[in-house]
Amino acid sequence: MPAIYKRSNSAAIMQLYHYPDLSLTTFFWEGPEFHHAVHVMRLGTGATVHLTDGKGHLAEAVVQHIEKKKCRLEVISMTTRPPVQPAVHLFVAPTKQIDRMEWLIEKATEIGVQAFHPFTSFHSERRSIRQDRLQHIALSAMKQSHRTYLPEVHALTDWKSAMATAATLPVKFIAHASGSSALKTFPIAPEPAALLIGPEGDFSDQELQDAIIAGFTKVHLGTYRLRTETAALMAAAALLS
């Protein structure tokens, strides 16, 4: 268990589980999370369980009846939490060492990033990711940090598709050394924001030009150079703090 730095009204949650559909008042719970709750945590009949669907809902449910491979839960209270604002969409070229990308997804989920859009850049060394593994890391981090929104890890796309997706977002920042203003000097707005972070080999001139034409604002992240994953996390923190 991590130390708890939160100041929320969910102090009673010890363990948060994920259940994708919380539309029913009673349902059978099965699978690995059921197994963990009943066979590892040893929750018995009458115990309280907290679940989120990753779409903002937090259910408090009571174990009514346990069978070998499932149990029946009855939802006794349901809370809907507002999403984090702004919705931060991280557009990031996967790092050569995939553990750095995995780390970024864990940390960015902890601080409240809404979506990850991996893309291949002209200078990307890595051209493939395991989307399911990265999505699973986001799921674990969501539960760990007691959040109720599951960030979506999108499939790896090319630069053009990334630009097309970003075009739908009202606020757009590209992190680059040539930016004349620091990201942190911009006022924090509630609108969804695209944060575009370059690959380890930096953006190509063409990509920089494309981004400017697409309406991205060039910003820098300080005086020192940061690794791709550090830059992405610090940029997200600047928008979310």
Add this chain to the structure above:
Amino acid sequence: MPAIYKRSNSAAIMQLYHYPDLSLTTFFWEGPEFHHAVHVMRLGTGATVHLTDGKGHLAEAVVQHIEKKKCRLEVISMTTRPPVQPAVHLFVAPTKQIDRMEWLIEKATEIGVQAFHPFTSFHSERRSIRQDRLQHIALSAMKQSHRTYLPEVHALTDWKSAMATAATLPVKFIAHASGSSALKTFPIAPEPAALLIGPEGDFSDQELQDAIIAGFTKVHLGTYRLRTETAALMAAAALLS
């Protein structure tokens, strides 16, 4: 190579080396970094090398003469950079999984933390660290991010010694859920600051009380719970941004 987000006057540095004593104008360079520069990077006579002593100095030197196990360098320019303000001293209980601590040291060095003071807390699960390994991670991160100050990773101490060290610093924050104000709402001051982050099992009541008596200000880090290493990095970023 990472993407470069910096906006400094050191654009010409491709690789930064560490040499602990830059007091002489010419000296023989040997050891693993010499080996890397000459035998891996294939720098020849007349090539330019950048070195820092980790104490603020940045030397530009020219390779004058190469032998098998060493080469002679002549320093042609020396820059002294001011230290990052505030000097952030991270007091953190080592995480159970040591890679999380290692990660914190890398990232915190990238963003400019000055010193690490690991301590064992009442609820610490981990009671030992490899100080030399953690110090080496800080060294790599300093070079990687082209910084010229090497953060010191102190030896693991007990709670009492950590309190005694922190007492010498003018600004002191302890991160805890019960803090009534967010760290980020405090104005950033140039004075050296102690940032005290609890272990995975949280501070004991006695520790919290000790810290308040020692003059620490209790602050929270937002609404959600963060892992120890995420809390430490986000708190440092709040003071350094």
